[in-house]
Amino acid sequence: MKRAIILMMDSFGVGASADALSFGDIGGDTFGNIWRGCINGKGDLDGIRSGKLKIPNLLKLGLGNISHDSTGALYPETTPISAYGYAAEISSGKDTQSGHWEIAGLPITFDWGLFPNKIPSFPQDFINSWIDKCELNGILGNEHASGTDIIAEFGVEHLKTGKPICYTSADSVFQIAVHEESFGLERLYQICKIAKEMLLPLNIARVIARPFSGDDSTNFTRTNNRRDYATPPHGDTLLDILHDDGGEVIAIGKIADIFANNGISKKITAYGNMNLFDATLDAMRNAGDKSLIFTNFVDFDMYFGHRRDLPGYANALEEFDKRLPELLNNLDDNDLLLITADHGCDPTFKGSDHTREYVPVIFYGKNIKPQNLSKRTSFSDMGQTIASHLDVKKLSYGEDCFKTQDC
Numbered sequence: 001m002k003r004a005i006i007l008m009m010d011s012f013g014v015g016a017s018a019d020a021l022s023f024g025d026i027g028g029d030t031f032g033n034i035w036r037g038c039i040n041g042k043g044d045l046d047g048i049r050s051g052k053l054k055i056p057n058l059l060k061l062g063l064g065n066i067s068h069d070s071t072g073a074l075y076p077e078t079t080p081i082s083a084y085g086y087a088a089e090i091s092s093g094k095d096t097q098s099g100h101w102e103i104a105g106l107p108i109t110f111d112w113g114l115f116p117n118k119i120p121s122f123p124q125d126f127i128n129s130w131i132d133k134c135e136l137n138g139i140l141g142n143e144h145a146s147g148t149d150i151i152a153e154f155g156v157e158h159l160k161t162g163k164p165i166c167y168t169s170a171d172s173v174f175q176i177a178v179h180e181e182s183f184g185l186e187r188l189y190q191i192c193k194i195a196k197e198m199l200l201p202l203n204i205a206r207v208i209a210r211p212f213s214g215d216d217s218t219n220f221t222r223t224n225n226r227r228d229y230a231t232p233p234h235g236d237t238l239l240d241i242l243h244d245d246g247g248e249v250i251a252i253g254k255i256a257d258i259f260a261n262n263g264i265s266k267k268i269t270a271y272g273n274m275n276l277f278d279a280t281l282d283a284m285r286n287a288g289d290k291s292l293i294f295t296n297f298v299d300f301d302m303y304f305g306h307r308r309d310l311p312g313y314a315n316a317l318e319e320f321d322k323r324l325p326e327l328l329n330n331l332d333d334n335d336l337l338l339i340t341a342d343h344g345c346d347p348t349f350k351g352s353d354h355t356r357e358y359v360p361v362i363f364y365g366k367n368i369k370p371q372n373l374s375k376r377t378s379f380s381d382m383g384q385t386i387a388s389h390l391d392v393k394k395l396s397y398g399e400d401c402f403k404t405q406d407c
Contacts, residue, residue, distance in 0.1 A: 013344020
């Protein structure tokens, strides 16, 4: 029985890539700057964690070696138990969809539509038409912003007026935040669907519903009823190919949204990294031959990367690391585990956007020979390696990481 498991550590980059300058991301190094920040006391979290970053299992899997190779900086190197390396992105953006789709063998070589970093950010003719179609009395925000910050700024006014809070970022995204109870979830989802349809001519990748609760700026909290309305992949991905070949694709967390439900056999909803880990272990107990279990651990990005919360990110890494032995010990003989990321989101970097970085490539399995896979020139090499493992046809992009290796 052959299966594959992908643990997507959303935003866990391992150093600025060669093209980082064109993205304004020179110096971005999500893992490295967290590692150094913890050494310097910037990672302390009162009563929860302090001191150096404690991630023995990720280090055993080769993370220190990877970061040394990708940045040249010194880390505690081990004799890894995995096949390890790092990968550069060839997609034109550094957004969620670009990273995930490229890993699945479908790089995005075109440019998504983006909204300018100015106030107002959105075209007035679109806003006017959208307000009219949705029977709204206006909008709030209309700018690039951190989701938590803009909800704190406009939440009270939203409660008074009913006007949705609309914002964007360096990603191709139109985000709509409303109070879950006073505005209503179904109405939020409906206006998101309308916006997605209207934004098709602008090639906007995602419209995201961002419901929140609370009654003032001190306690506004985004709820777990987020929903992404994504543009479908422009071609077949590993998920489509495996599904069409009779395999099973189990999407955990926001994976189904990212792929617009294409190629998905089963969708499992879970929130929070530890619940996502539990859901992954449960799926592994029941998944059969030719299965792909694909989990996105969104907290790293959503709660800590974008919010520039180094201590929170460090703590989340330590919690994740502690759970890894559970998963490793439950792998079947022919299972292939991949631990990677889709981009960076350095919590020490300026602004609140993703950072253009290399991502870790960690393949582990009982029948995988530990080795250095070196630098991969596309994220798609990871997807092709899984395609080869699961005996499905070659992807449009990517080379099997083990093709020229003695594994």
